[in-house]
Amino acid sequence: MAKRETQRHKRARALKRRQHLIAAAVLGLAALGFIALLAYANRPADEGQAVTVAVQPADLSQEAVAGESLFKANCQACHGPNASGTKLGPPLIHDIYNPGHHSDLAFYLAAASGVRQHHWPYGDMPPQPQVSEDDVGLIIRYIRELQEANGIVYKAY
Numbered sequence: 379m380a381k382r383e384t385q386r387h388k389r390a391r392a393l394k395r396r397q398h399l400i401a402a403a404v405l406g407l408a409a410l411g412f413i414a415l416l417a418y419a420n421r422p423a424d425e426g427q428a429v430t431v432a433v434q435p436a437d438l439s440q441e442a443v444a445g446e447s448l449f450k451a452n453c454q455a456c457h458g459p460n461a462s463g464t465k466l467g468p469p470l471i472h473d474i475y476n477p478g479h480h481s482d483l484a485f486y487l488a489a490a491s492g493v494r495q496h497h498w499p500y501g502d503m504p505p506q507p508q509v510s511e512d513d514v515g516l517i518i519r520y521i522r523e524l525q526e527a528n529g530i531v532y533k534a535y
């Protein structure tokens with residue numbers, strides 16, 4: 379009789395232990411879920427969002443005017459009117475692209491070979507082989523004159 383009692387006791391204790399384990403697992407999962415939620419809520423604000431800027435018009439040189447029409451034909455679909463950005467590509471009238479951080483070479487390379495996504499969440503820029511080096515030179519004039527009119531000037535890095 380006494381022996382039976384202990385066995386029942388043992389079984390009851392084992393059951394309790396199992397219940398505790400399950401409760402701990404549930405709590406653990408809930409805590410993990412909460413942490414994931416916090417991480418999601420604190421993700422960088424610009425992720426997945428298009429950045430566009432207001433661009434002041436510039437008094438363009440003749441070269442830059444030629445560059446503007448080349449830009450419209452080849453770059454504007456992603457980089458936006460006046461290079462102000464769209465949800466497909468970043469604004470080039472942006473301090474990141476000041477000549478000290480992205481020299482003219484960056485423009486020649488971007489057009490010839492494309493750009494791997496690194497500064498923004500838009501994905502890669504595909505190469506633009508239809509645009510010649512001379513064309514890129516004119517586009518650069520256009521971008522640099524617009525940048526200057528918007529206070530974006532050379533900064534050493």
Ligand code: HEC
Pocket residue numbers: 449452453454455456457466467468480484485488489493494495496497498499500501502503504506509517
């Ligand atoms: C299909 C969309 C698309 C087109 C068309 C496009 N670009 Fe881009 N471009 C991008 C994206 C997206 C990036 C940003 C990549 C990153 O840094 O994450 C970019 C980045 C750049 C950069 C920065 C390069 C670097 O080194 O970081 C330059 C310069 C540039 N583009 C110039 C141009 C020019 C000039 C044209 C037209 C001849 C053009 N792009 C056409 C999508 C495009």
